Amino acid sequence: MTDTTNTEPTTPPHSQWYDVWHQFKAHKGALLGGIIFLIIVFGVFIGPLLWPYDATYIDIRARNQGPSMAHPFGTDQLGRDLLARMMAGGQTSIAVGLTAMLLALSLGSFVGIVAGFFKKLDGPLMRLTDLFLALPILPLLLVMMMLFREPLSSAVGPERGIFILIVVAIGVTSWMPTARIVRGDVLALKEREFVLAARSIGTSNKNMITRHILPNVLSPIMVSATLGIANAIITESALSFLGLGFPPDFPTWGRLLNDAVQYLQDYPERVFWPGLGISLTVLSVNYLGDGLRDALDPRIRGR
């Protein structure tokens, strides 16, 4: 006979999110990635408040300088401080990444949940997803940038117009993976007993989705969110790099890289910082996603 008298748990009860955090902490790469991502975000958003130079301030006498105490990253061909431009560029790049990710995520989750939950809409919506997956994304993005740049710029101002255009273009062309993953999870969830139980007490479709389905597909959505940020930042930089993104005087990391490549032969070191900014952000976000995937999966958690 085993001793059944002492069944009290030795550790105090804790919430699910404590478990998730505990597992997440164990993944060193993910933790480091999260910290680096936070540092980058705080750096580009708070840094400009502390740094004396403005990203658009032109000091033509101080142009093309190498790294120094006054300008740690040097200055560009118009004498603008590169550290200030890096921070301003990072703000745009990360803002584009986050907004485009949110758009793609909401589109993808909506399509995925609707397709998984309502059997009638499953076929048409998944065909639509397949069609979107077959679109050549980069060429189409370039075409969209070419076509709508002028009308939007004149409608809402050059910077905001391009921002809206890039965010919408990236969001509309990158929701498909999320939709597929969410649909698969919803299909599996629908067969579970708790859904049947909820159904049997007369839960409406709306409540069913918001209270039972959505919380349970949150973890794949969160993992796609991290991948979405990485994807959006790379796409925006690629567009800016090809000269079809933001206007030339408006810094983003891709734009800075494009400027640096034009002076590659004379000042090769300028390529380094914007490229590092993009790569480090994407790398840290990818590691974050990796750790989140492990931490949010209850089958792995606690092992």
Place this chain on the structure above:
Amino acid sequence: MLTFTIRRLILAVPTLLFISLVIFLLLELAPGDPMAQVPLTVPPEVKEKMRLALGLGEPGYIRFYKWLVQFFWVEPQILFDHLFGTTFAEGKQRIISWQHRGPVMDVVVERLPQTLWVVGLSYIVGILIALPIGIYSAYKQYSLFDQAGTFITMIGYSIPPFFTGPLVIVLFSVNLGWFPFIYDTTHEVVDWDSFVYQLRQMIMPVMVLALQTTAQISRYMRASMLDNLNQDYVRTARAKGLSERVVVLVHVLRNSMIPVVTVIALGLPAIFGGAIITEQVFSVNGIGAQLIGAIQANDLPTVQTLTFMFAFLIVFFNLIADVLYGILDPRIRYD
């Protein structure tokens, strides 16, 4: 197997039609006017005639139909004529570029070999590097090699080609001076020295594109190997006394290659997309550079044709991946 292939083929037709419609409608919204460059002294009625000559006067659906006919009927005939010396396509209207005033396909045929050489070679190099890495890191899971491999593939995922490109240029061209800075497309291979030069100028673009391929494929290879290594048939093979080499490289590898082969087929169109950027970095005069040039010059027929060609590649390789999967894995076929 045949019905499976035919079913997939039939499914591909509406997909392609839908994509061509999307591209056409998108370009229909274009605010750019090809007559904008014409001097103001040209009277409006002449302008109207020029517009008609460019095929712009008719309603949208007729132009869409004409474009479809030109792309799917006239251009293949031109190709056929060119190959066999026949005259099927004589006097038929082709897709004319607004930029060069010549057929779009002539320019594409001129540019395509550059892209194919660089893209094709980089893909092969990438696969050749990726497969052994994937196999070995799965076999020695969580070893130092595996950890390093994971890190390097993560870097390959995260560093975009428009950063690795300038980086290798700075390193190998500016600092070390090993390889030429700009890809010389007019270079012809006639003897050993020019062949070596061709190799040297191809190394950097191929390296940059191959890094991405390697990162993706080695990940898939590793995951697929890991799935198979714990299967019962592997234990059986070991129990029979087969050598470790045979177990891993024959039994496990063959089964693991099934998903990887389809991933290889699916990844090819994406590499063409990535080549747009790489061509820009290294000034390779391929179809990616042609697309960028056409977009900047507002040359809509070229943009439409090239974008559709990219879409065609994606659908075509999806089809190949599906059929390959069907051939390699009987369970898919009889589904």
